[in-house]
Amino acid sequence: MITKNRIQQAEEALQQTKESMNERFRLGYHIMAPANWINDPNGLVQYKGEYHVFYQHHPYDENWGPMHWGHVKSKDLVHWEHLPIALAPGDVCDSDGCFSGSAVDNDGELTLIYTGHHYTDKKNDVFYQNQNIAVSTDGVTFEKVGENPVIVAPPEDSTHHFRDPKVWKHEDTWYMILGNQSIEEQSGRVILYKSSDLRKWEYIGVLAQSDGSHGFMWECPDFFEMDGKYVLMLSPQGMEADGDNYNNLFQTGYFVGDYQYETNLFQHGSFIELDHGHDFYAVQTFLDDKGRRIAIGWMDMWEADMPTKKDGWCGALTLPRELKLTSDNKVLMNPVEELTLLRELEHDVCADKSISGTHLVEEKGDLLEINVEFDLNLTSASSVGVKLRGAKEEETILTYDIKEQKLILDCSKSGKKEDSVRRVSLQSDSKLSLQVFIDRSSIEVFANEGQKTMTSRIYPTEERAGIEIFAEGGEALVADCTYWNL
Numbered sequence: 001m002i003t004k005n006r007i008q009q010a011e012e013a014l015q016q017t018k019e020s021m022n023e024r025f026r027l028g029y030h031i032m033a034p035a036n037w038i039n040d041p042n043g044l045v046q047y048k049g050e051y052h053v054f055y056q057h058h059p060y061d062e063n064w065g066p067m068h069w070g071h072v073k074s075k076d077l078v079h080w081e082h083l084p085i086a087l088a089p090g091d092v093c094d095s096d097g098c099f100s101g102s103a104v105d106n107d108g109e110l111t112l113i114y115t116g117h118h119y120t121d122k123k124n125d126v127f128y129q130n131q132n133i134a135v136s137t138d139g140v141t142f143e144k145v146g147e148n149p150v151i152v153a154p155p156e157d158s159t160h161h162f163r164d165p166k167v168w169k170h171e172d173t174w175y176m177i178l179g180n181q182s183i184e185e186q187s188g189r190v191i192l193y194k195s196s197d198l199r200k201w202e203y204i205g206v207l208a209q210s211d212g213s214h215g216f217m218w219e220c221p222d223f224f225e226m227d228g229k230y231v232l233m234l235s236p237q238g239m240e241a242d243g244d245n246y247n248n249l250f251q252t253g254y255f256v257g258d259y260q261y262e263t264n265l266f267q268h269g270s271f272i273e274l275d276h277g278h279d280f281y282a283v284q285t286f287l288d289d290k291g292r293r294i295a296i297g298w299m300d301m302w303e304a305d306m307p308t309k310k311d312g313w314c315g316a317l318t319l320p321r322e323l324k325l326t327s328d329n330k331v332l333m334n335p336v337e338e339l340t341l342l343r344e345l346e347h348d349v350c351a352d353k354s355i356s357g358t359h360l361v362e363e364k365g366d367l368l369e370i371n372v373e374f375d376l377n378l379t380s381a382s383s384v385g386v387k388l389r390g391a392k393e394e395e396t397i398l399t400y401d402i403k404e405q406k407l408i409l410d411c412s413k414s415g416k417k418e419d420s421v422r423r424v425s426l427q428s429d430s431k432l433s434l435q436v437f438i439d440r441s442s443i444e445v446f447a448n449e450g451q452k453t454m455t456s457r458i459y460p461t462e463e464r465a466g467i468e469i470f471a472e473g474g475e476a477l478v479a480d481c482t483y484w485n486l
């Protein structure tokens with residue numbers, strides 16, 4: 001009853017903010033809250049034939065605060081319907097926040113597993129965390145179970161960082177991993193529990209731990225099998241920048257290896273960053289009924305400049321991306337095929353055409369998908385790319401430096417005042433393909449069929465003057481250039 005009131009109150013607060021919200025940067029086809037703050041995606045799951053996505057949400061303010069779980073669902077991963085807030089904090093088990101977690105379909109009962117956050121001294125950020133469960137049979141209203149907290153405290157060799165449960169079933173057993181920090185090394189690690197009923201959990205041990213170079217805390221872990229290998233995705237806090245890698249405040253990446261449930265031994269390769277833009281964090285995945293492993297991330301970064309706060313909202317999720325594993329253990333990310341449903345008018349700009357300098361693609365739309373393919377065998381230029389132009393000074397530039405084999409995203413003239421350029425190595429010997437999704441305040445780049453992705457928020461304020469493709473220092477053969485209004 002009390003929870004119901006809290007949810008109602010939060011919905012009313014959202015309604016109020018919505019009325020005065022400035023829409024200029026509101027996204028056209030990404031998941032956002034109706035108003036105010038969001039961060040991590042939570043509880044990605046398919047339930048009774050529909051896709052459900054929850055997210056960390058503060059419905060009372062455009063800044064982070066006591067965490068609720070916002071909720072949307074979709075039949076096609078493209079058109080999302082807002083549902084009432086699923087979880088509101090303030091009970092004994094989650095007094096100061098319902099932090100990140102996951103969801104499973106337990107024989108028709110939609111079960112959310114999440115972290116309860118509790119301050120003992122809020123001013124100095126002293127807190128403890130426990131794990132909780134809430135259930136629903138209609139996929140809309142959730143009840144926190146009487147057994148909460150289902151895990152009261154972390155193992156003894158752990159600090160108070162103990163959060164972000166990801167639960168899955170293997171054979172007849174439920175498994176849970178959590179982001180955690182060891183006391184001794186003060187480093188990030190992932191710990192494993194198991195359960196037969198989602199209520200009583202037994203601690204198994206450490207599944208993976210930083211070797212000292214992977215940060216002080218691992219947030220939002222995920223662990224799944226792909227083609228016989230196991231992938232551990234996680235968001236380490238505090239890795240040092242290393243050339244073009246790990247340039248954001250916090251990172252998101254993965255280890256690939258072999259795993260045995262019997263021994264809890266995960267033997268893996270080195271850490272690989274998952275996305276190379278400015279704004280990608282806390283990614284989570286789920287397996288859908290078509291057998292696809294689908295990932296969604298938070299399309300922002302902690303401590304970044306977030307100009308939409310002034311407008312009454314903040315935060316969004318990335319497009320859903322299908323994951324594939326290559327034979328050399330790299331994870332590829334590509335937009336799910338349903339995103340073609342967004343395509344409206346198709347414009348075939350050029351095919352098999354040589355360009356030099358800039359080639360204007362006349363288009364003023366805010367919501368676009370652009371696919372460009374360069375034939376590098378027939379290209380003498382030193383760099384090629386795509387530019388979004390504003391009417392005056394603004395531009396976002398995506399450049400491929402052919403000699404250096406680097407993809408470069410420059411947002412210095414589209415609202416990122418500091419630290420505005422990201423670079424990533426991309427091998428392209430004969431062909432370069434760029435699939436680019438543009439929304440009112442975001443750009444998502446999928447290069448060479450998902451070999452590298454770059455996700456960034458941009459904040460253009462000028463009217464858009466068009467899209468250009470370009471070749472510098474010579475000619476480039478454009479094998480194809482097509483775009484769609486979305």
Ligand code: FRU
Binds near residue numbers: 163164282
């Ligand atoms: C990651 C994170 C999680 C936590 C949540 C709180 O961005 O810090 O570890 O559960 O956000 O909102």
